[in-house]
Amino acid sequence: MSEDKAAARPGPEEPATLDLAEKGRRAGQVISLDRRLFMKFTAFGRCLDPHAAVKALAEDGVQGALYVDANDPQGIGVMVASEHPEYFVSNLRALFNHRPFADFVHKPEFDMLGRTYSIGYEQDLEETLFKRPLSKMLDPKNIWAIWYPLQRAKKFYTLPPEHQRKILAEHGTLAHRYAGHANDVRLACHGLDKSDNDFIVGLVGAQLHPLSAIVQEMRKTEQTSQYLDSLGPFFVGRAIWQSLA
Numbered sequence: 001m002s003e004d005k006a007a008a009r010p011g012p013e014e015p016a017t018l019d020l021a022e023k024g025r026r027a028g029q030v031i032s033l034d035r036r037l038f039m040k041f042t043a044f045g046r047c048l049d050p051h052a053a054v055k056a057l058a059e060d061g062v063q064g065a066l067y068v069d070a071n072d073p074q075g076i077g078v079m080v081a082s083e084h085p086e087y088f089v090s091n092l093r094a095l096f097n098h099r100p101f102a103d104f105v106h107k108p109e110f111d112m113l114g115r116t117y118s119i120g121y122e123q124d125l126e127e128t129l130f131k132r133p134l135s136k137m138l139d140p141k142n143i144w145a146i147w148y149p150l151q152r153a154k155k156f157y158t159l160p161p162e163h164q165r166k167i168l169a170e171h172g173t174l175a176h177r178y179a180g181h182a183n184d185v186r187l188a189c190h191g192l193d194k195s196d197n198d199f200i201v202g203l204v205g206a207q208l209h210p211l212s213a214i215v216q217e218m219r220k221t222e223q224t225s226q227y228l229d230s231l232g233p234f235f236v237g238r239a240i241w242q243s244l245a
Contacts, residue, residue: 022129024122033125036116037133038085039187040092041147041200043069043077043110043235044101050076052100054241060095065137067145067237070208077110077235079147079202081134088113110235112149114187114200136183138245142204146211148234149189149197156227167223174217181210197230208236 021034047053053076054066062080069075080092095101122128136142156164175184185202203211218224224231 022118022125023120024118024125024128025120026123031123031125033118033129035083036129037081037083038088038113038115039064039079039081039133039185039200040088040114041077041079041110041112041235042096043075043107044104045069045072045075045107046103046105047074047076047100049100050240053078053104056095056098056100057241058243060091062092062095063134063243065145065239065243066241067235067239070236070238075107075237076104077147077237079137079145081137083130109233110147111194112147112187112189112200113192114189115192117186117188133185133187134245136185136204137202138242139183139204140242141206142183143239144205144208144211144237145239146203146215146234146236147200148232149193149195149200150231151196151229152198152223153227153229156223167221167227170221171218171223174214174221178210178214181205181207182214195230208238 019032021032022036024031024033044053050066050068057064057066057078063082064078064080067077067079069077080088082088082092116129116133118125118128137145156167159167175182182203182205185204187200187202189197189200203214205211
């Protein structure tokens with residue numbers, strides 16, 4: 001092949017820049033933030049002294065909350081937050097492999113790992129991705145909590161975008177009606193969940209009944225009745241320790 005023909009051959013295309021930043025919108029302009037909060041839920045049984053677990057979490061500087069299990073008299077659940085996923089396989093892993101946690105019985109059916117996310121219209125991404133979920137979980141008034149995963153039906157993603165927005169707006173309206181009674185923390189867990197769940201939901205509030213009532217009302221919505229493959233298992237607990245926000 002001549003040098004002229006070799007020079008004329010087009011070179012390999014440059015790969016497109018991959019933008020995974022969270023997006024929002026302010027004053028008509030797209031804003032972005034390539035940071036997010038990761039949150040991990042772990043449940044244990046055979047915990048005879050939950051205050052020993054509280055002491056260990058506080059001394060280790062964990063950011064999160066510990067709940068006593070309403071359905072297991074020896075059960076606890078721990079939700080931990082960190083911007084850096086490495087934390088869960090280093091600091092938190094070491095903490096859970098030492099006493100008192102090493103004496104407890106791990107309940108893998110309640111394992112959840114998710115991340116905060118934006119939808120694209122948020123005006124303050126720091127508030128959406130960090131401040132709001134932490135303030136809801138760590139608010140001393142929000143002592144009751146229900147944490148659970150959900151798997152969205154794959155056919156939901158084949159719906160026209162406007163129909164998807166209508167379905168999600170129905171849940172948004174329900175959340176507004178329960179404002180002050182049930183606060184929600186929503187996390188994405190695509191590829192992070194061993195059961196292929198898509199989202200993790202935390203319902204927190206001062207009383208347990210409104211949290212149960214909103215789950216009951218959600219059963220009637222189009223999303224829950226037609227476009228969810230599974231919900232749960234549900235961890236129900238009362239906070240006995242919350243770190244400082």
